[in-house]
Amino acid sequence: MPLELLKYGLRREHRSFRDIPPTPDLRRSYDVVIIGGGGHGLAAAYYLSNYHGIHNVAVLDKGYLAGGNTARNTTTVRSNYLTPPSIAFYKEGVQLFEDLSQELGFNIMFSQRGQLTLAHSDGAMRSFRLRAEMGKHMGTRIEVVDAKTVREICPHVNLDEGGAHEVLGGLWHEDGGTARHDAVAWGYAKRAAEKGVEIHQRTEVTGMAVRGARVTEVHTNRGTIIAGQVLQAAGGLNGRIGEMAGIPLPIRCFPLQAMVTQPLKPFLDILLSSSNLHTYLVQSSRGEVVIGGGTDPYQLASTRSSLPQKEALATGALQLIPCLHNVKIMRQWAGITDITPDFSPIMGATPLDNYWLDAGWGTWGFKATAVAGKRMAETIATGCVPEILRPFTLERFERFELLNEMGATAAGH
């Protein structure tokens, strides 16, 4: 890669190139149709075409490429979950990110700078100890630290000694980091398209024809397609798409909001979050401080923002880093998230033989873009759900085998 860059730099003429080809005409049929051109759908298309020899693939997105939650997330990549199936899965996800720039020949700007989650209550400390032990057992880098170490890791934190939000300690997760969200999607899209995958922007799935236990046709605003296999990866609106296929999903829509400040000189070199205050901060490579938190307090399928939520984020951010008090907010936004009852995703098989789910990614799915894409491609190519995905089956709700990740997910994503 570096040599390529040097060669390119020394070249006399620089011809402009397109990373992603323009949307072609829809063909009559595809071996695999992927509903949703976010990071997950594009990653699946990449692994199908680059590792499993399946090239006759169409990725359909109703809007522009990766303009859903892939474009809106705050890019936290981490594996400090609670249940063994989750830790195993997200650990693989983080590992894939470590090599992803190399894999794609596309700079995804992965910055593994560690995540520090603060506890302001005994309850939070107790849950951190459990998560740390689970994480160590599963081979991730994670430990509980005291307030003194918190200060060493992040000197800007307000420890609030004797105050209402005194910092008692933290959960230090060295594997945590961030990546450039758009680049992840573009990198996958570019390398998938090179192998013949067709990416159809502004192509909305409006319905499906189901015969017996198979989806036979996918209807879109640009015509009907005959599909061999279908992968659903439609982000916030996954519940709606499930209905089109006749598969009810345990998913509810909640908006998730975030915002960024004006750019500042680099001062915050870790990801900082607080489970009690429902706030987290990270400084981007442009110097902007990205501020996020929990979802809106009530169900809604809209990307509108609200003042109370923005005030709550600002309150949390100022409690943690008071010196931000004169800093201006530059941009703010929201995404619709598809929340499951246990804050874990739904992946794998469905009652239909040729229909596969990569859904229920809620507020936590960016970090899983690579691993979900890779493992879902394997599932589709072999017709067999790999071990690592099986606990995430839709059937877990009927069996009461939930994977409760609320504590590890609801406040910091």
Added chain:
Amino acid sequence: MKVMTCPVNGPRNIAEFQWLGPVRDDEAPEGRALVEHLFFAPNPMGVLREWWQHTPSNTVFIAERHLNTDEILRTYLKGAGTTKASCAE
């Protein structure tokens, strides 16, 4: 400021209210219906009937709200039927 109308206290700042989730059957379900009751909560791209609480006065009531527009169409006490057309932005 978003305003919700409490059936007892009138129009108030939405920050005074807590959402308690969709209204569902009172009867205890069994089998598949239990699974649905617990995990498959309604998520319509339309109007949802849901429980809310005006926290300062502890008034629990029902609201009908559109899940795409966030428009509050009606609020009323349980059993009061569809009285007050009370919606304000």
